[in-house]
Amino acid sequence: MAQDSVGFSSDYQFWLQKLSVWDQASTLETQQDTCLHLPRFQEFLRQMYEVLKEMDSNTIIERFPTIGQLLARTCWNPFILAFAKKILIWCLCCLINKEPQNSEESKLNSWTRGLLSHILSAFRFDTKEVGLFTQGLGYAPADYCPGLLKNMVLSLASELRENHLNGFNTQRRMVPEKIRFLSRVCIPLVTLPDIEPLVEALLTYHGYEPQEVLWPEFFDAVNEAFLLKKISLPTSAVVCLWLRHLPSLEKATLHLFDKLISSERNFLRRIECFLKDSLLPEAACHPAIFRIVDEMFRCALLETDGAPEVLAAIQVFTWCFVEALEKKNKQLKFTFKTYFPYASPSLIMVLLQHPKEIPQELWHQPLKHISEMLREIVEDQTHGSYGGPFECWFLFIHFGGWADIVAEQLVMSEAEPPEALLWLLAFSYSPRDRSLQRTQTMIEVKAVLGHLKKLFRSPTLSAKDLQAAAAESRDRDPRPPLCQQLIRRLILNFLLWAPGGHVIAREVITLMAPTDELTYEMTGLLDQTLYRWDHLCMEAPRSRKLARELLAELRSAGTAR
Amino acid sequence: MESLLQHLERFSELLAVSRTTHVSTWDPATVRRALQWARYLRHVHSRFGRHVRIRTALERRLQKRGRQDGAPGSAPVPGLTNFQALGRCDRLLSLRLLENRALGDAAYHYLLQQLFPGPGVPDADEETLQGSLVRLARRGSAVHMLRFIGYGENSVLEDAVLKTQAELLLERLREVPKAEAEGPSRFLSTLWDRLPQNNFLKVIAVALLLPPSSPRPQGEELELGTPKTPGEGGQELIRWLLAKSDVMAAFCHNLPVGLLTSVAGRHPELSRAYLGLLTDWGRHLRYDLEKGTWVGAESQHVSWEELYGRFQSLCQAPPPLKDEVLTALESCKAQDGDFQVPGLSIWTDLLLALGSGS
Structure with a gap:
């Protein structure tokens, strides 16, 4: 507590000093500095209110003899006044003495009442004519202030738009300095809904000047207000904001990551909501935005060493992004090459196909095609024009639905597993493997699939049989963890699709997932599977029912623990 | 119903008193009661907005009071003049009391406690008086700040002010009550005698250019079931202008040429009168x-250039007006002898100068 009060005192001195430098914020430098400090100063006022509300006005004056100076300076700075009015009012209220005992106390009351009047009165016109007119009609400023503000905002916004359309040819052209100034004035006002048309007009305004005319602090303020949902802006304006101000885009993406991290895991439906809500997939239709967001996803993936949650998020993001692109299809101005500059265009075209549009029995064709193309690039030692194995893999996991389909197809198909599909599955799980290791994984998978095939239609299926099928053979090296994970996925698919799977499913899962970590992995797999089936409109009522039940049981077990 | 009307009557009186030094006798209990009344009336506003009978009765009573209070003749006291105003009557009362230095310290202290209870109260609740007062003040700040932009060569601010x-x-x-046949015109004549005339003329012109049925833009004050009569006010203005030849002459004489052309383009009745002048x-x-050259016989006559x-401005207007003007000029020319x-x-x-002479 003592520590706090020392901190507060030094803050107090700091702001008193700042306020006297800012004065009435009439110069460019003081305005800029005020805008830069607005959120911090508001926080200080909040702390001050917490201190003041515990004292009576006499104690306040004793403890802070200069408080009058501080508050008065605050009240005369229009930028602060427009930003932090409410807390300022609260602070001033603390100074009012209910029963002043002497002239000093009365004087303080009267002074405070003057300040409160000043900040609460709407405004006064300095032109006499207007004042006379409104008064003559019987209106007080409070009555027409909202209407006047609306008209001012609309006038300014339409002038900006005209500016934009007419370029150099208009007489009433707003000079760049004025637009710059306007953007600064808007900083403390962005959270006021009345200002929105003007904020939108500023964001979408493109001048003819080579440099950015708007203040960076303006972008910061708008972005912050947008992320905290204090304002709502049309998507086009948000896209302009992110295109014009890179730090805002980065902040928006990090804000999304924060939300994804703090949200409940293994809930792709919810992740999809967060993603759409962030407007990022829609904004990413602009390649410049896509490339930045994608780059940040790549960093997240590398930092987490390929965490399944990040993989899932990238996949859902890509889904939302493709969906948004299709909606805008008619006005699509960019080739896919601009979104994925390092990838082979023909590979992208195959990956972009929606499996829903291909009959299920033909799915192996695109899968084979994808596998061959990837393999060619990956095994090309020169790593020519399309990046190395990691680049290929990173591209592939955007469309990770295909890998899930491979795992499903391999379990369900009666035929000998095709080499191409085995390779694709092994690659999707472990892109860094050398080809020898990958071949090893393929052999393991092939062996397990052979066992599973025999059990698929078995009338007397037991958990033990399945465990034996998935077991490692003693004469080979132990499986690497990613390979084990791959096998668990195959078993889960088997349980969901084999006719007798539902009978032994719970038992198998208990055997397979003895630890929290593995339970968690299973939950994720089931959630992803259900989400993908929904997405592909898969007709599989029995498998769906089982998956839903298992997921619910695993989730409740997870929360119970 | 009668008790509601009486309540309204009493509150109007209270509102009138709130601006005077009488409030020096108020104690916290009086302030509390006054705020309670205001809250009750705001509740009435939100409850009976769609209830035509009650609404009309209240409106009639308010208008009757408005006339007793002064109009026509002297400036009406800003206060409750229509049903809409009931929705913000608590804010009106609060602002008056906050501004009134005659209010005693204890009563003022109590008022502040009621109005600004601090952060404990839900922030987002737009309905609280605290929210409404702060929002109004922030809007005031916004007007104040955006006004910086308006200065200089730019007329953005002027446009917005005139439009408002x-x-x-x-x-x-x-x-203005429709029952009185002369109501609107008498009201306008009173304003004409009392207000700065040039400003008034400009305001009339802008009012005639507003799109029909432009409801007063007030985000928060929802106009619940307001009977909208598009352009009705505009018709009243035109009727009054046409009936008052001196005002019409001043209107055509003093306003900027472009503005007059726009008004004439929108209102054929006015364009005919303007052409006549x-x-x-x-x-x-x-x-x-x-x-x-052509010169005025007397100094007050309009010059050839003007x-x-x-005419040049009128001829640049879109077709119906432009054709009308040229036809009028042609017919004058024919009357003169078709030289x-x-x-x-x-x-x-004139026709030669305008490039349309035949």
Whole structure:
């Protein structure tokens, strides 16, 4: 507590000093500095209110003899006044003495009442004519202030738009300095809904000047207000904001990551909501935005060493992004090459196909095609024009639905597993493997699939049989963890699709997932599977029912623990 | 119903008192009761907004009071003049009390506690008085700050101010009781005598240019079931202008040419009167052989340049108006004798100057 009060005192001195430098914020430098400090100063006022509300006005004056100076300076700075009015009012209220005992106390009351009047009165016109007119009609400023503000905002916004359309040819052209100034004035006002048309007009305004005319602090303020949902802006304006101000885009993406991290895991439906809500997939239709967001996803993936949650998020993001692109299809101005500059265009075209549009029995064709193309690039030692194995893999996991389909197809198909599909599955799980290791994984998978095939239609299926099928053979090296994970996925698919799977499913899962970590992995797999089936409109009522039940049981077990 | 009306009556009185020094006798309990009344009336506003009978009765009573309070003749006291105002009557009362230095310290202290309870109260609740007062003050700040932009060569601020004044004028016109046949015109004449005339003329012109049925833009004050009569106020303005030849003359004389052309383009009745005035002004000009130009017989007459400027502006308007103007000029020219050479008829010369002479 003592520590706090020392901190507060030094803050107090700091702001008193700042306020006297800012004065009435009439110069460019003081305005800029005020805008830069607005959120911090508001926080200080909040702390001050917490201190003041515990004292009576006499104690306040004793403890802070200069408080009058501080508050008065605050009240005369229009930028602060427009930003932090409410807390300022609260602070001033603390100074009012209910029963002043002497002239000093009365004087303080009267002074405070003057300040409160000043900040609460709407405004006064300095032109006499207007004042006379409104008064003559019987209106007080409070009555027409909202209407006047609306008209001012609309006038300014339409002038900006005209500016934009007419370029150099208009007489009433707003000079760049004025637009710059306007953007600064808007900083403390962005959270006021009345200002929105003007904020939108500023964001979408493109001048003819080579440099950015708007203040960076303006972008910061708008972005912050947008992320905290204090304002709502049309998507086009948000896209302009992110295109014009890179730090805002980065902040928006990090804000999304924060939300994804703090949200409940293994809930792709919810992740999809967060993603759409962030407007990022829609904004990413602009390649410049896509490339930045994608780059940040790549960093997240590398930092987490390929965490399944990040993989899932990238996949859902890509889904939302493709969906948004299709909606805008008619006005699509960019080739896919601009979104994925390092990838082979023909590979992208195959990956972009929606499996829903291909009959299920033909799915192996695109899968084979994808596998061959990837393999060619990956095994090309020169790593020519399309990046190395990691680049290929990173591209592939955007469309990770295909890998899930491979795992499903391999379990369900009666035929000998095709080499191409085995390779694709092994690659999707472990892109860094050398080809020898990958071949090893393929052999393991092939062996397990052979066992599973025999059990698929078995009338007397037991958990033990399945465990034996998935077991490692003693004469080979132990499986690497990613390979084990791959096998668990195959078993889960088997349980969901084999006719007798539902009978032994719970038992198998208990055997397979003895630890929290593995339970968690299973939950994720089931959630992803259900989400993908929904997405592909898969007709599989029995498998769906089982998956839903298992997921619910695993989730409740997870929360119970 | 009668008790509700009485309640309204008493509150109007209270509101009138809230601006006077009488409040020095108020104690916290009085402030509490006053705020309670205001809250009750705001509740009435939100409850009976769609209830035509009650609404009309309340409105009638408010208007009756408004007339007793002063209008016409003296400035009406800003206060409760229509049903809409009931929705913000608590804010109105609060602002008056906050501004009134006669209110004692204890009562003022209590008022602040009621109005600004601090952060404990839900922030987002737009309905709280605290929220409404702070929002109003922030809007005031916004006007104040955006005003910085308006200065200089730019007329953005002026446009916005005129438009707002025009909206207010139309709103007041809507409130003038229709029962009295002379109501609107008497109301306008009173304003004409009392307000700065040039500003008033500009406001009228802007009001005539507003899109029909432009409800007063007030985000928070939802106009619950307000009977909208598009352009009705505009019709009243036109009727009044046409009936008052001196005002009409001043209107056509003093306003900027472009503004007049826009108004004429929108309202055929006015364009005819305007053309009538212009031809009248034209007839006062005589051809000065020595100078070779048209000059006014007396100094107050409109000059050739000004007349030409007005016709030129009218001829740049979209078709119906432009054609009407040219037809009028042609017919004047024919009446004068259909001269083809310059210097004999002003209409021939005007048509030649406008590039449409036949």
